[in-house]
Amino acid sequence: MPASTPARLLRILEQTYPDARCALDYRNPLELLVATMLSAQCTDERVNMVTPALFARYPDAASYAEAEPAELEDLIHSCGFYRQKAKSIRACCRRLAEEFGGEVPAEMEHLVTLPGVGRKTANVVLNEVFGQPAIAVDTHVLRTGNRLGWISTRDPVKAEFQLLDAVPKKWWGRVTLLLIHHGRNCCSARKPLCADCPILKGCPHGQEALSGG
């Protein structure tokens, strides 16, 4: 039994980042789904700046489905990738309206069939609004998970399943946000602050970085 199991390190991260939570503003599953689609390559803060007007203009899936593309693009422009995102949101909501009664499905198998929705977005929605313990793998989770040795792959889907294996189920709902915060604040891509890392003792990459040079 190694001294620094994922559970032990996650407990430390929980103490270090006690308020790590989803930073996107939303009031229902559809709003979270749309906000998460907008958040690709964009800060949550920026997403939260556009969503009040967006959610007011399009209160349900049918509204997005009938949206004028140019108007929708305009409302989300500052989030980047605005043509792609507008197209995805519209196509996604069209399917929601036509095949799911306008509701966001609570199953992974259905979510990932929606245009513009991959496993990362689906897992965020499942975890946040449907109370399913799910792990959403983004760039931070991928990087930090590999450095910690909890996973060993650059493929996000493989990483998700390796994490489900390495992390006790109790932590599935928390590991994503904790690793994202840790990745942002400490375990950055370029110059990780290993000397100040709260879980350095359990990190092979950090140990090597500090000793090996």
Added chain:
DNA sequence: ATCCCGAGGG
């Protein structure tokens, strides 16, 4: 310049 809680297409 480089990064930000990705997904789809070739």
Added chain:
DNA sequence: CCCTCTGGAT
């Protein structure tokens, strides 16, 4: 597997 899509902040 690599490329593209995009604006804003630092």
